[in-house]
Amino acid sequence: DQQVKQNSPSLSVQEGRISILNCDYTNSMFDYFLWYKKYPAEGPTFLISISSIKDKNEDGRFTVFLNKSAKHLSLHIVPSQPGDSAVYFCAASEGSGNTPLVFGKGTRLSVIA
Amino acid sequence: GAVVSQHPSWVICKSGTSVKIECRSLDFQATTMFWYRQFPKKSLMLMATSNEGSKATYEQGVEKDKFLINHASLTLSTLTVTSAHPEDSSFYICSAHAGVQPQHFGDGTRLSIL
Numbered sequence: 001d002q003q004v005k006q007n008s009p010s011l012s013v014q015e016g017r018i019s020i021l022n023c024d025y026t027n028s029m030f031d032y033f034l035w036y037k038k039y040p041a042e043g044p045t046f047l048i049s050i051s052s053i054k055d056k057n058e059d060g061r062f063t064v065f066l067n068k069s070a071k072h073l074s075l076h077i078v079p080s081q082p083g084d085s086a087v088y089f090c091a092a093s094e095g096s097g098n099t100p101l102v103f104g105k106g107t108r109l110s111v112i113a
Numbered sequence: 114g115a116v117v118s119q120h121p122s123w124v125i126c127k128s129g130t131s132v133k134i135e136c137r138s139l140d141f142q143a144t145t146m147f148w149y150r151q152f153p154k155k156s157l158m159l160m161a162t163s164n165e166g167s168k169a170t171y172e173q174g175v176e177k178d179k180f181l182i183n184h185a186s187l188t189l190s191t192l193t194v195t196s197a198h199p200e201d202s203s204f205y206i207c208s209a210h211a212g213v214q215p216q217h218f219g220d221g222t223r224l225s226i227l
Contacts, residue, residue, distance in 0.1 A: 004156075034215055043119070043206055043218035044157075089156070098145035098164075098210050103156040 003027045004092050006104035015113045019077040023090030023104055026071065030092040034101065035064060035075045038087045047088075048075070051096060080111045116140055117209045119219025127227055128199060134192045134222045136207030142187035143209035147216065148180075151204040160205075163190045197226045 005024045013019045021035075031052035036044035050057040050064045050073070057064050063076045077084055087108045091101040116139040124132050136146055145164050149157040161182050163169045169182035179201075181193040190209075194201055206221035 002156075036218070041122075041220070041223075043117070043208075043220040046215045046217060049215055096215075098162075100147055100159045100162055101157075101208075101216060102159070103149075105154070105156040 001026075002104075003030075004090055004102050004104040006088075006090055006107050008107050009105070010108040010110070012110045012112060013080045015082055015111055016079045019075075019080045019084065019109055019111065021075040021077075021088050021090070021107050021109065023073050023075075024071055025073075025092050027092070027094075027102070028071070029094045030102075032093045032096040033064070033066060033073050034091045034093075035062075036089045036091060037084075038089060038106070044089055049096075077109075080109075082111050082113050085109055085111045117143075117207065117217045117219040119207055119222055121222060122220060123223045123225075125225045125227065126197065129196055130226075132194045132197055132224060134194070134205055134207075134224075136190045136192070136209065136219050138188045138209040138211070138217075141209075141211050141214075143190075143211050144187065145210045146184060146190040147208045147210070148182060148190075148192050149206045149208070151206065151221075157206065160192075194224065197224070199226045202226045 034049040035047040038044045066073045087106040089106045090104040093099045118137045120135045148160045161169045161171045163184040184190040208216040208218045210216045
């Protein structure tokens with residue numbers, strides 16, 4: 001039973017445009033959400049996180065939006081750059097402490113120059 | 114920034130061999146380390162949670178005698194795949210965590226059992 005779902009396995013966006021990656025979750029106990037970026041043959045790299053007390057967190061070109069009532073979060077990248085091409089994983093946990101993460105299957109983003 | 118080193122990055126060995134994978138936090142002390150496994154086109158699946166100085170907590174369906182985890186210090190955790198068989202071939206990845214920081218991941222180990 002997939003508790004964290006990324007329903008789009010892939011996404012193509014033109015350079016300079018906005019990339020929107022979506023993630024849904026089913027476990028209402030999740031209160032901390034993260035996005036990781038992964039290149040081939042490398043481990044996931046932390047991008048941005050948000051706790052359930054917020055509905056938006058911004059860091060440079062990356063913004064994460066959280067809609068708790070819909071159990072939905074999204075990552076916006078603007079403007080998209082070719083170097084953003086990677087697999088993006090959404091992850092969730094109960095608390096931001098030493099609790100394990102539950103990952104989605106990832107979305108492969110391709111930014112086309 | 115925080116760095117987690119995982120070694121080796123790729124292992125190819127014969128069936129029946131035991132393989133040890135190391136995970137080190139290089140610039141911080143990790144109170145907790147996690148071991149994940151990723152199958153092709155699947156998400157990262159948690160195998161076990163490792164706390165320094167105590168026994169690892171394994172997820173349901175993960176054989177503790179098959180996947181031995183040792184977390185002897187705040188900077189090192191090891192995963193030993195004992196008597197590995199072809200079905201154990203996978204991508205294994207560790208993460209380290211301290212305080213309220215997000216988990217930082219190693220680059221993973223691709224294990225191929227012939």
